[in-house]
Amino acid sequence: MELKLKLHSKNSFPKEGIFIKSNSIGFWLDEIQNLGLALENCRVFPVPGTAANELYGCMVLADVRNTKIKDLGKNNFYQLIENKLFIPENTTVVPKLAKEEWGKLFSDHFHFLHPDIGLVELEEEIVWSDYIQKPNLLDIEVIEPRKSVAIPSFISSLRIEVDKEELLKQIEDPYSEEEKEENLPFNLKKLMMGNNKEMDKFLAYLEKHPEKAMKLAIPLDTIGSGRGGHEGIFTFNSGLVNDFNLEGLGGFLNKLFSGNGFTINMIRWGILVLFVVLVKSCDGPSSPIDFGSIMKFMFLCMIIFFFIKAATANNASDRTRTKSSGGAALVDSDRFNTLQNRYEKMAEEYVNRKEYEKAAHIYLKLLKNNHKAAMVLEQGQLYREAAGVYLKYLQNKVKAAECYEKGHAYNEAIELYKELNQDEKVGDLYLILKNKKIADRYFRIVIEDYKKNSQYVKASLIYRNKIGDPKEAQELLLDGWKTGKDASNCLNNYFANILSHEALSKAITTRYEEDVDEKNKISFLNILKHEFNKGQILEEVTRNIAYEIVADKIEERPELASELIHFNKNNTSMTKDVMKYKLKVKRRY
Template sequence: MELKLKQHSKNSFPREGVFIKSNSISSWLVEIQNLGLTLENCRVFPVPGTAANELFGCIVLVGNTVVKDLGKNNFYQLIEHKLFIPEHSIVVPKLTKGEWTTLFSDKYHLLHPDIGLVELEEEVVWSDFIKSPDFLNVKIIEPSKSVAIPSFISSLRIEVDQEELLKQIENPYSEEEESDEKLPFNLKKLMMGNNKEMDKFLAYLEKNPEKAMKLAIPLDTIGAARGGNEGQFTFNSGFGSNFNSEGLGRNFEKLLSGDGFKINMIRYGLLLLLVISIRSCGNSGTGINSGDIMKFMMIAAVVLFIIKALASGINENSSSSSSKGGGAALVDSERFNTLHNRYEKMAEEYASRKEYEKSAHIYLKLLKNYHKAAAVLEQGKLYREAAGVYLKYLQNKVKAAECYEKGHVYSEAIALYKELNENEKVGDLYLLLKNKKTADRYFRIVIEDYKKNFQYVKASLVYKNKMGDVREAQELLLEGWKTNRDASNCLNNYFANILSLDALSKAITAVYEKEVSETNNISFLNVLKYEFNKTPELEEITKSIAYEIVASKIDERPELASELLNFNKNNTTMTKDIMKYKLKVKKRY
């Protein structure tokens, strides 16, 4: 019998074989691996070539195993577990099952494209070709635990040296930047408030603002008659002498150690001697006689002469000191205002050029305007520096904490918020630092405070939005409804937290049946009006419950009939009926 192959549009038999065309066994292994097969779940039969001892390829029996990637290989159909033929082909003539059994042995056969029918006698025994590797007896040493390298940044915080930051604002010019240039004014006289030197300084400031800035002469250190400065003051003593002081508080030590203090001590000693002499004159027992009077007059004359001489010496020293020092006149208001305005203008110019540190330095050290210094630092988003100014100069912990938070200095912000008892802010910042356990502890403090004040809605929002615990939030809201503490808002929020329409429908019914009584059914009616307008899909159930509530209360409160209009806005007939009903009730009473 002659068997022939013919092409066919579809496969008539199962595809249980893959033909690999290659005469190399190593190539077979590679292709089997590419097919996603293992040597344990497939059988391989070599296919001979046209010449003796030559291989044409192999047929791989895959059975029902799924082949991942066929590649350059071909599927073969298996007929009655006897004959492999290429896919999309049929055998002619067509044989019955009995004929296949009679004509073919138990071994597999293949229609070779070159030599015809081939019996696949031997299966490949891989142990004949593959040698197992020699395994080495190696002692495995477990490495030490390494440090895990994060793949992403979960939170960011900045640690700062606040004193160093403020130092940079207070003293922006380093010592290396200071110039040895000879100044066109006498700095010592300027600090004493000499007007001529002030004029020179103002001219220098106009021409060389940067160099003048390095001198850092604040308004309150110039001998001005305003601005919180320590000026010079003159007091007249009872004896006609001058008592000079350069800022009482600052120079009190000089006064005690100077010549003026010693002279005053001599004065008081002479006066004490005069008083003692007078008392001695009156203690003789016989009264004051002419001899005592003469004695008293002589002592008094000596004392007055010494005091006058001392006064003359003090005046001379004061005059010479004044002439040597170039005078101690106070800076007048016009010059003071000029300097103040110039400082203000320079600060504004620096801010406009986004040199916020220099602008803040002028406000902070020269103008002593701490609020403006902090504000300009905030404007430049120098939040850490601004926080330092708020804390050190203004003692404003609230603004300092806000600036630390904006500047990501969370540790400092948390410390201040703790002092201020801002527990919710503390929790928020711990959340940013991925420390949920500590954050929740502070959120619970906030919740307890809200509960003490019966602020159930706010407490529920902390549970829901900050702690992510919707169940606890719902329990709090239901507690607010039951205790009639902002009941309507609590129940509205309770229903708003239910996202499923089916669950919301069941919740409305459950609350009505279990938690609504004669004391709170009108409040529940108000909640139903809101739900009716918010969720059209639940109009039927909300309207039905509303009708029941109104029907149960309408005898004692006829005005409730108007509430039905909220559930029937387009029903003009009901409007008329309600008006008739109210009129009827009114006539009845």
């Protein structure tokens, strides 16, 4: 019988092996490793070639269907027919044989059918121990092992190291020098001096190219402009008027007599003539100074003052009229408001686009609204940047510390909280950093402050919840009860911390026997009301103690009889007895 391979559109038999074409055993090992197969889970059969003592390749038997092959490469899958014959995938054998015929025609060994070499029997399986040798091991005596490095299995805490200057630099100047445009449609130097024509050009440029204009960082208060005074006019340069205001009369006269011009010369001659007239009006040093001479002198001084005032006013008006010449130094309110509104609109647009750093830059450097800049950074959860603004521009250490804490910059937050004497916050942050020893040190400082202010309950909460010492917390609450410092709250919290009703019952009895005296009996009675409602186990012990206290104090305080009703809510006769007793006492008095 002649068996032939015939191409087929699909595989008719299960894929059970991979054929590796090579005559090198080393190549077979490399390919098995590249395929992602474990050598101990594979059976490998060499496939002989057509010539004597020649290998054509090997057949690897593996659980191909349940193994994820990384990369098949140049190798091929093979089908296995009736656990007898391997044929390439996408082929079939003709003629078809019945199951009984496969058993009769083929031996118990596997067989391999290939178009190039025909049908061969796979008789021997490779025993790898015959081909793989163990490497020679060096005989090394280990005297002392090296110290190992502990590899953490989880993150216990997270903190971020902050470069404060670098963070603020990104907000103050987010654009590099390369990004700033050199060819501008306006004169930047004149604009910074307050020239209105250049300001108009800049406003038009800002309208068309807001992003490019932003890179120039032209602030709203350029060269000292500001709101208020001068009816909306904002001066940028100084002159004669400013010299008079700033330097005083002496400085003004120095300018006056060293300058040139028609107005200046007229003032000089006027002052000279008035001085001569003043001298001539006096007869000499021997003449007595009368009232008329004094009035004449004052009148002349007033004339000189009005001359100066008129000259300075004319000079200022001359300077104002030079606005149209291109050398102006004044910015009016309309341009100021326009620039302000456009900056504010740009900042809002950046916020809407979630570009919080650029929005903060506008508020900080252009609008000079430092508080708004910090708020925008907080809104964008840029807490470390916001902290830098709060600290440098607003000197608000409290907000800066809060922002550093939110931004996980715990070292910076701790530094500020220490300056603010917020020791509890310092302890909290050291706990986050897993430094409990230092944290406890600051918590104990807080506890001592609470004790000085008789706040024993708050101090006990620090012991219990933060230091983790419930025993010390209970001792502190007992101290508060014994010393009468917020006594009722201390004992209430002491009992509340005891969860077991049996232990609580014993504690109530112990405290009554050891720590209750004539001064605090009534307070203890009021505390028992709360404990009575906690459970049936506590009802009997609290009721008995309440009876003892009332019996001891009822002569001097008859109204305490009403307290017994609280411990006998379901006893209607008790209510009647109390009312009768109180009526009897009332009649007695």
